[in-house]
Amino acid sequence: MTVAILVSAALSALVLVLALLMPAFNSRTVPFGVRVPAARATDPAVLEQTRLYRIRVIVSGVVAAGIGIALFAVTAEPLLLSLSVLLLVTAWYACFFLANHGIRAAKAAGGWYDGVRQGIAVDTSLRTDPPRFPWAWLVPALPVVAATVVIGVLRYPSMPESLVMHYAADGTADRVAAKSVWTAFSLVFVQAGITALLAGIAALVVRGRADLDPARPAGSARWHRRYTMLSAKALLGLTAAIDLGMLGSSLIMWTGTVARWSALVIVVPILAAVAVTVTILARNNRDRSEGEDTGMVHRDDDRFWRGGLFYVNREDSALMVPRRFGIGWTLNLANPRVLILLAGIVAVAGVLVTIR
Structure with missing residues (x-):
């Protein structure tokens, strides 16, 4: 039982930390999966969606942990603690899609690609x-x-x-x-x-x-x-x-x-x-x-x-x-x-x- 609790807690912590840090790891020109010009990487809409994303992830982590602990308290089944990990991953992607939608809407409304030179780079040595x-x-x-x-x-x-x-x-x-x-x-x-x-x-x-x-x-x-x-x-x-x-x-x-x-x-x-x-x-x-x-x-x-x-x-x-x-x-x-x-x-x- 102790092993199941420790493993579930470790997985939840890993997922939560990864979810919070992920925006900082990804390319600045694809915030939350939306392609934007480099000049728009720090647009107020992008910064606001990043802030809201992290708040939503933290709240989701607290809720998911609470659900897992509550189920464990009622059923005494340690494996149900893993449900909190699944809920956290689901909430993580829900937070992502909300941020993705918000940036796409701002991009379309602001015409972020109007007047910029678009191109494709290829490395033939590959x-x-x-x-x-x-x-x-x-x-x-x-x-x-x-x-x-x-x-x-x-x-x-x-x-x-x-x-x-x-x-x-x-x-x-x-x-x-x-x-x-x-x-x-x-x-x-x-x-x-x-x-x-x-x-x-x-x-x-x-x-x-x-x-x-x-x-x-x-x-x-x-x-x-x-x-x-x-x-x-x-x-x-x-x-x-x-x-x-x-x-x-x-x-x-x-x-x-x-x-x-x-x-x-x-x-x-x-x-x-x-x-x-x-x-x-x-x-x-x-x-x-x-x-x-x-x-x-x-x-x-x-x-x-x-x-x-x-x-x-x-x-x-x-x-x-x-x-x-x-x-x-x-x-x-x-x-x-x-x-x-x-x-x-x-x-x-x-x-x-x-x-x-």
């Missing part, structure tokens, strides 16, 4: 000399997967005939299954699937389309290369942490023993890796290069971004593009290949839900 996939950063994850397989094979003959597939919040077993290759190695299959999936996403990130600033084409191209490699390395490092957690879960299943703090020992490294990954990407999420000024601005491409979050552009062959709000990358939902990637994610998630 085609002839693209960033290299950081294979060395995949090395930590692969031995963990291999070790899990080897340990499982060696322990299989001595495993209990009935394996515990799930533990309740108080540490008692609430679902068991007969020993078989599928049940004993179920988490190993998921572990391998997650590793392959995240490595594939890292490869797509490396080849993702650059969103270069036409006002600073050279500087933004250098930043894109650095950020691309940093994103891929962070994702692969997170993969290794998740694999370690899956190894710990497998050992609990195979031995049939669980200590009071077992879940915390497994979850904390993963949460720490998530926090480190988010911190690194957030600190480097904005292009801060200076010294260039071509006099041009990004073209007004809001029509391709639904609500400032979802990229839908049939004219763009890219599968992944930089996010306009938040950190990392997002999918071009108009690209048919997205269905294949989403199918893989859904398949891994479905297997994980089924076996746990």
